[in-house]
Amino acid sequence: MDTNTARNRAELSGKLTNVLDSRSLATSHRRLAQILTEGMTVLDVGCGTGAITRGIAEAVGPSGRVVGIDSNPALIEKARKAHGDTPGLTFETGDIYTLACEQEFDIVASARVLIWLSDPLEALKSMVSAAKIGGRIVAADYNHEKIQWEPQPPASMLAFYSAYLKWRSDAGMDNGIADRLSDLFQASGLKEITITPQHEVMKRSDPDFQNRIGIWADTASSRGVQMERDGYITEEEYVAAESEYREWIIRDAQALTMYMLAVEGVRDK
Numbered sequence: 001m002d003t004n005t006a007r008n009r010a011e012l013s014g015k016l017t018n019v020l021d022s023r024s025l026a027t028s029h030r031r032l033a034q035i036l037t038e039g040m041t042v043l044d045v046g047c048g049t050g051a052i053t054r055g056i057a058e059a060v061g062p063s064g065r066v067v068g069i070d071s072n073p074a075l076i077e078k079a080r081k082a083h084g085d086t087p088g089l090t091f092e093t094g095d096i097y098t099l100a101c102e103q104e105f106d107i108v109a110s111a112r113v114l115i116w117l118s119d120p121l122e123a124l125k126s127m128v129s130a131a132k133i134g135g136r137i138v139a140a141d142y143n144h145e146k147i148q149w150e151p152q153p154p155a156s157m158l159a160f161y162s163a164y165l166k167w168r169s170d171a172g173m174d175n176g177i178a179d180r181l182s183d184l185f186q187a188s189g190l191k192e193i194t195i196t197p198q199h200e201v202m203k204r205s206d207p208d209f210q211n212r213i214g215i216w217a218d219t220a221s222s223r224g225v226q227m228e229r230d231g232y233i234t235e236e237e238y239v240a241a242e243s244e245y246r247e248w249i250i251r252d253a254q255a256l257t258m259y260m261l262a263v264e265g266v267r268d269k
Contacts, residue, residue, distance in 0.1 A: 003097070006118035006171045009226060011072065020048040020075070021082075022211070025055025029111045031196045031262035032056070032138050036107070039063040043105040043130050045096050045123075046070055046113030050079030050089075056109070057089035067105075069094040096123045101130045111140040114181070118172030124188045131267045137190060138264040140198055143178040144168075146259035153216075153248050160220050160233065160241035167223075167232045181263040190265025200258040210249055213256045217245045 025033045029052050036042070036059040044053040047068030057066040068091045070076050079091045094100065096113070108127045114120040127137055144165060152158065165175050174180065185193045202212045224238025 003118050003172075006116065006173055007071070009167065009171045009173075009230070010116035011226075021051055023048075023051045025052050025059065028052055029055075029109065029138075029140055029262075030198055031140065031264065032107070032109050032111075033059065035136070035138070035264075036060055040106045041065045041104065042067075043099070043101065043108045043127075044068045045099070045108065045110045045127060046116075047079060047091065048072075048075050050083045050091060052111060053079065053091070054083040054086050054089065057083075057086045060088065062087040064088050066090075067092060069096070069099070071095055097126055099126045099130045103129075103132050103135075105131055105135060107131070107136050107138060109138045112142065114139055114184075115141045115144070115175070115177045116173060120174065120177060121184050121187055124184050128188050128190065128267055133267060133269065135267050136264055137185070137267065138262060139181055139185075140260060140262040141178045141181060143259045143261075144175040146176070148255075148257040148259075149253070150255040151252060153253070154241075154244040156237065156240040157216060157220070157245045157248070160224070160238055161216070163227060163232045163237075164219065164223060167227050167230060178259060178261040181261060185263055185265040188265075189267075189269070191268045193263065193265040196262045196264075198260040198262045200256075200260055202256045204254050209253075213249055213253055214246065217242045217249070220245065 038061040040060040042056050042060060044056055047053045047070050050068050053066060053068035066089045068079060073093045076091050076093045108131045117123050131137055169175055182193050182195055202209055220238045220242040224233060227233045228235055
């Protein structure tokens with residue numbers, strides 16, 4: 001598959017765009033939050049609607065500079081409207097494979113982005129080129145093959161999830177990329193590579209449990225339309241997956257763990 005197939009399948013629509021708005025630096029990019037200091041310059045690649053990017057700008061303060069880039073103009077427009085008045089923060093439409101900057105940023109960051117690409121190594125090399133010598137690349141991503149529901153969700157959701165992973169992998173995306181990030185970092189020439197577990201654990205006792213675990217119901221309703229179009233599932237199947245999963249959340253769900261790692265490395269030349 002070429003990069004356009006992956007790009008088209010990655011396009012966000014429906015209820016999933018609300019997930020972007022609900023994220024924050026503190027909860028959704030925890031390792032990055034730990035290493036930000038005042039005055040830093042930061043590039044946030046695949047920034048979506050800018051919720052995490054705003055947190056980055058607040059962390060580095062008005063003496064810093066933060067740029068959020070996303071390939072989706074509608075998401076960038078939404079980011080500008082919601083966060084454009086934050087000091088030191090700008091948003092631009094751009095392509096991760098051809099970032100128009102060279103040795104410009106102290107940190108180049110991404111979260112939940114490389115897992116949507118058919119050529120993550122090429123994207124990572126582009127991110128490296130945007131970092132200063134001595135600058136740091138920080139990428140956080142999932143291994144979707146290691147998801148853990150407690151107890152198991154309905155068969156309709158398990159069938160949807162299996163079709164979802166195939167729909168992604170057939171477009172050249174790596175469903176288990178979290179565990180291969182360190183190899184990609186090495187291949188892109190980065191040094192001092194470190195790995196920090198960032199698993200997203202949702203428990204029934206959490207106040208926002210139903211909203212957070214509901215991401216897979218939102219995925220069924222939003223991605224299901226695309227997957228039906230591409231011949232991977234029927235409307236009846238993804239509608240059942242969503243409705244039965246929502247019932248399971250209310251009645252049975254106890255926990256969900258989404259396996260995520262943050263990997264970072266330093267550009268030394």
